[in-house]
Amino acid sequence: MTGTDQATVTRGLPAAVGRLLAGVPLLGWLLGFLAAVLVERTIGDTLAQTLGLPKMPVLFGILTVSKVIAEIINAVVKNTAFDPALLVHIPAALVYLSVVYLLPIAAVARLGARAANRAAAIMDRWNLTIPAAVHIGLMYLTLHIWAAMSDYRLITLKITLIAVLLTLSLNIINGYMGEFSCSHPGFMAVGAYMSSLFTVGLFVDDKVLGKALMPWALDFLTFPLALIFGGICASVAALLVAIPSFKTRGDYLAIISLAFLFIIKSLFENLQGLGGARGIAGQPDWAALPVIFVVVGLGIWSINNFVTSTYGKALNAVRDDELAAEAMTVNTRQAKMTAFLVGAFWAGIAGGLLAHVVRYINPAMFGIQKLAEVLAMVYFGGLNSVYGSIVGAVSISLLGEALRPLEILKWIIIPLMLILVMIYRPTGLVAFRDFDLREAMKPKTEPGQRK
Amino acid sequence: MRHGRLLIAVLLCAGLVISPSVWAASDVINIGFPIPLTGDNPDVGASSKNAAEMYLKKFPTVKVGAKTYKLNFIYEDNEFKAESAVKALTKLITEEEVLAVVGPQASAQAVPAGEIANNNATPMISPWSTNPNTTLNRPYVFRGCFLDPFQGPVAANFVTEELGAKKAAVLYDIASDYPKGLAEFFKQAFEKIHGPGSVVAFESFTTGDKDFSAQMANIVASGADVLFTPQYYSEVPLIVRAAKENGFNKPIMGSDSWGSGDLMGLCGDDCKGFYFSTHYAAAGARGATKAFIDEYTAAFGKTPDDVAALTWDSLGIMIQAIQNTGGLSGDLKADRTKVKDALASIKDYPGITGKMTFTPEGDPIKCAVVVKINEQGQFAFHKSVCP
Numbered sequence: 001m002t003g004t005d006q007a008t009v010t011r012g013l014p015a016a017v018g019r020l021l022a023g024v025p026l027l028g029w030l031l032g033f034l035a036a037v038l039v040e041r042t043i044g045d046t047l048a049q050t051l052g053l054p055k056m057p058v059l060f061g062i063l064t065v066s067k068v069i070a071e072i073i074n075a076v077v078k079n080t081a082f083d084p085a086l087l088v089h090i091p092a093a094l095v096y097l098s099v100v101y102l103l104p105i106a107a108v109a110r111l112g113a114r115a116a117n118r119a120a121a122i123m124d125r126w127n128l129t130i131p132a133a134v135h136i137g138l139m140y141l142t143l144h145i146w147a148a149m150s151d152y153r154l155i156t157l158k159i160t161l162i163a164v165l166l167t168l169s170l171n172i173i174n175g176y177m178g179e180f181s182c183s184h185p186g187f188m189a190v191g192a193y194m195s196s197l198f199t200v201g202l203f204v205d206d207k208v209l210g211k212a213l214m215p216w217a218l219d220f221l222t223f224p225l226a227l228i229f230g231g232i233c234a235s236v237a238a239l240l241v242a243i244p245s246f247k248t249r250g251d252y253l254a255i256i257s258l259a260f261l262f263i264i265k266s267l268f269e270n271l272q273g274l275g276g277a278r279g280i281a282g283q284p285d286w287a288a289l290p291v292i293f294v295v296v297g298l299g300i301w302s303i304n305n306f307v308t309s310t311y312g313k314a315l316n317a318v319r320d321d322e323l324a325a326e327a328m329t330v331n332t333r334q335a336k337m338t339a340f341l342v343g344a345f346w347a348g349i350a351g352g353l354l355a356h357v358v359r360y361i362n363p364a365m366f367g368i369q370k371l372a373e374v375l376a377m378v379y380f381g382g383l384n385s386v387y388g389s390i391v392g393a394v395s396i397s398l399l400g401e402a403l404r405p406l407e408i409l410k411w412i413i414i415p416l417m418l419i420l421v422m423i424y425r426p427t428g429l430v431a432f433r434d435f436d437l438r439e440a441m442k443p444k445t446e447p448g449q450r451k
Numbered sequence: 452m453r454h455g456r457l458l459i460a461v462l463l464c465a466g467l468v469i470s471p472s473v474w475a476a477s478d479v480i481n482i483g484f485p486i487p488l489t490g491d492n493p494d495v496g497a498s499s500k501n502a503a504e505m506y507l508k509k510f511p512t513v514k515v516g517a518k519t520y521k522l523n524f525i526y527e528d529n530e531f532k533a534e535s536a537v538k539a540l541t542k543l544i545t546e547e548e549v550l551a552v553v554g555p556q557a558s559a560q561a562v563p564a565g566e567i568a569n570n571n572a573t574p575m576i577s578p579w580s581t582n583p584n585t586t587l588n589r590p591y592v593f594r595g596c597f598l599d600p601f602q603g604p605v606a607a608n609f610v611t612e613e614l615g616a617k618k619a620a621v622l623y624d625i626a627s628d629y630p631k632g633l634a635e636f637f638k639q640a641f642e643k644i645h646g647p648g649s650v651v652a653f654e655s656f657t658t659g660d661k662d663f664s665a666q667m668a669n670i671v672a673s674g675a676d677v678l679f680t681p682q683y684y685s686e687v688p689l690i691v692r693a694a695k696e697n698g699f700n701k702p703i704m705g706s707d708s709w710g711s712g713d714l715m716g717l718c719g720d721d722c723k724g725f726y727f728s729t730h731y732a733a734a735g736a737r738g739a740t741k742a743f744i745d746e747y748t749a750a751f752g753k754t755p756d757d758v759a760a761l762t763w764d765s766l767g768i769m770i771q772a773i774q775n776t777g778g779l780s781g782d783l784k785a786d787r788t789k790v791k792d793a794l795a796s797i798k799d800y801p802g803i804t805g806k807m808t809f810t811p812e813g814d815p816i817k818c819a820v821v822v823k824i825n826e827q828g829q830f831a832f833h834k835s836v837c838p
Contacts, residue, residue: 058546151545151571155538269626277628281562281584358537360563360584365533369491401538407488407528 017106023444024109028116030138032105037145040100044149047099051092052085058150060101061093062402070405113444120443131441140293147289154289155357160397161292162353165299167377168389169346174375175383175431176307177339178319180250182371183241183257184347186264187234189366191348192355193268195230196280199223199356206282209274223286227295227352234348235341237264242340246333261371268363279362280355287356295353299346304386304435306342315339316384380418382428386435392428480513480520480773482766483527483543483552485564490531495556498758499578500526501751503553506766509746513770516778522770525549529560536560537567544571548783550773551575551790553766556758558582558628565592572784574791576769578761581629586813591791593813595765595804596730596757597838599629603636605728605819605836606704610677611644613821613834614702614726618645620652620675622666622690624682627658633681633706651675663690667697681706688718695721702726710757715828723824726833730757731804732822734829740803757804764802771800805835 024032040056048056057064068089075082109116123131147154166188173181201209203219245256269277306312314335317325326332355361373396381392396414403410421429484503487496503524512519525547529536536555543549544567552568552575555561561580568575569589577585578595586592610616619641623634638650651673654666670678680690680703687709694703705727714722733744733754743763747755755763772794773779779786800807805818818837822830 055546055548058542152538152542155541159534159538266626276631277626278558278582278584278632279562281566354534358534358563359566360533362533362559364559369532404528404539404542408493410528411489 021106021109023117024113025116025120025444026135026441027120027138028109028113029105030135030142031112031116032107032109034138034142034145035108036101036104037142039104041145041149044100047096051096052088053092053096056149057093057096058152059156059398059402061097062398063405064093065090066403067405070407070409073406073409117443120441124438124442128438132437135441136297140290143293144289156397156401158287158289158292158357159354160394161296162350162357163374163377163393163397164390165296165353166347166350166374167381167393168300168303168386169343169350170374170378171383171385171389172303172307172315172339172343174378175385175388176312176315176319177336178315179336180254181257181340181343182254182375183238183260183264184343184374185366185368185370186241186261187238187344187347188351188354188370189264189268189361189363190237191227191230191234191351192361192366193230193274193280193351194233194348195226195352196283196355196361197274198226198229199284199286200280200282204282204284206280209280220284220286223291223356227349230352231345231348234351235345238340238344239337242337246336246340261366261368265363265367268366275362277363279360279365281360283356283359283361285356285359287353292353292357295349299349300386300390303342303346304437307386308434311335311338376414376418379428380421382425382431382433385428385431385433387433388428388430391430395429478518478520479523480515480779481523481525481547481549482769483525483540483547483549483554485527485529485536485539485543485552485554485560486556487531487560488526488528490529492531492557495531495579495758496528498756499554499556499762501747502755502759502762503766505747505750506763510770513774515774515776518778520779529555529564531557531560533559533563536564540564540567540575541571544568544573549573550779550783550786551769553578553762553769556580556762558585561585561594565589568592572791573787574769574772574794576765576794578765579758589813590795591787593794593809593815595761595768595807595815597817597819598814599633600636601838602706602728602819603633603638604640605821606637606679606706607640607644609726609728609821609834609836610679610702610704611641614677614704616676618649618651618673618675620654620670620673620678621650622652622654622656622663622670622678622680622682624658624660624686625655629708630681630683634679637679637681661689663693664697667693667699670694671697671699675701677701678703680704681708683708684710684714685717687714688721691718691721691725704728707757710822710830715824719828723826723828726821726823728819728821728836729830730820731760732820732830732832734822734825734827734831736832739801743803760804764800764804764807767802768797768800768807769794772797 044056053064068086071082071086074080123134143157147157170184173179197209200206202214203212203216205212241257241260245253248256268274274280314325314330317328317330318332318335322332377392377396378389380396381390382388399414403413484499486499487493507522507524510522512521525543527539527543529539540552543552552573555564555577556579558580561577562582562584565575565585569591572591574591576593576595580594581596581599583598586594610619621634621638623630625631638653642649652670652675654669656663656666678694678699678701682690687705691703703725705725707729709727710729731740736744744755747759772790775793775797776789795809798808807815807817809815816838818835820832821834821836823833825831
């Protein structure tokens, strides 16, 4: 929070909380989250039992609440029996959320703010890699402990991380370059199929792809190669769509890329050597949480570097006015091509990861539905922004999970939120915000304390 | 603030008072249903849920050993998507702590979900999935329907014995997994009986095609005695009409995909008199099958499709397996394995879609039914074919 923010909001409880928590650096927040997951690991089960919850709330209590709401709706609409004792679950979930998450996070962030600020200030003077490693290590530790408490959390977290990478890779094209591309699930499909071809074909006995070509005890070490292979193949596929389509702009590119998506999908449907409509199953279980975390981290890092480099600035120039950019010596064709290939590469990697998390792929997974999903994440979170992609992917994935008990209503609530965001923030929640790691890790000034 | 604190205190006390009633619920058996309640194919989910609700109404409790348990069914939406199926099943197994799972229905969800069930050592039975990968090398995963390598020969034998066919034609969708597989199994079986070349026309089209006259001209010219077309209910009327228009007056034989959806509403009189192989026959059913159909029709206002019937049987065999364990220990892990063992050793379970016994792979050995579409437009039992 900056000084002007504090001047405008001075009254009410939210403002008080805001004032209390101003001046907490990123390090402080991370420590707060770590404390919260440690609290949950120690007392989570006992607390849930005391509160009368059947089990530890798995997604911050939202799932518990939406389940009760679903029961109420069923009782009203379909006249099913409703157990009033279930109503207790709503306040119980809120109490749980406060005791396990909000209080420890606020307490640690507040009480540790001074120490965290001092540590952040010391680290600020060092080479960027050290504070970055500390922060990312803390973040991973927190996520690891959080996910270790339930397999459901683990799988949700894995798929959410992959969604972050996919959203960010589409944001390069739709946000930074300003074109509307619809072929992203196609690139993802290429990445998923090619990396599966690599891992299943070489190391696993499979009915479709035949016997393992190179059985090897340390085969999991080749997983990065498989992912990169998938990414490169996706880039090559992107080249095929880029060459003809960049003679067009706007709607025409959208239509060409949509056509490309259908071509890829029916290609895989008709390639009997790759399982046809039946797909490929039995990918080795190599996409563990640390692997995904590292790959997604690398993806965010390199995409952020790409979009903040001269290439990225050239892309923004092309988006805002292609003619002017051309006049200012930007090689627009090359800039667009590079962005497209980089976007497709990371989409291919995301596809490879997804194939090894779900451990099954078929062409139907990469259809128009996937496209709608990833476009929603990009536009919900915010164009032209790394933060936006993370916010969009995480919130849509988490909401999708947490509102699952509401069944069909979920498909009314999420699109409704998307519509509201489009009306009130047409470029998305956190659009056009630069992601600067050093800036994010800087110590904050506490209120009432001058630098 | 003081009111807020008071409210929390009151709620906490209320929670403590009510919680014993929640904790007393340990004599409940949870069964999970990861089914597509939303997404591309909500009818499949609705049929499964209807069948399960009907079961629960009829048998709210189950006696295992000396103890009576209350049955509790948990439906989880898998959105007809593979990733979602994985998440939904993980949630059922780890969060809802189900003893056993019935579903998912379609192979695209059942194949990845089967991996999760097997890794978590939870017995799962997919009522409707025909992909061999669903149960392959997965001791905890079973299925409720017969496989295409069995249905192909059933159709081939039927047209040979009942319709006296010596030459057959096949028309199928090359881009869709199920018709293509079945068409090939039929061809194999028919040529085994009548010698190579007895399938005189093997014509294909692509999903979404509406004009079949070129293929029909070839089929009529080939002089085939029968046409086999393993297509979905939405495509069958177009094919049947194309056949009539092009002067093909011989019988047409279909597969179980004919039986779902609104075939008669779309096809009308054109489809009457033809045959297809399927899991069970609605018209002219007897005994338990008839009771099931009558009850289902009364409750939901429509004839149960094969998904509903197979879900009913899969659920029934799962409950039978739970009963056969002779008593549950309360330790979920051990109980799940016990149920899996009991399920594998069930012999001749009398389901409404036929007697079921599982192979070691988890696929059932069960009979197929050939139905004739009669003059009233009903699917009438014609013949039962057993392996």
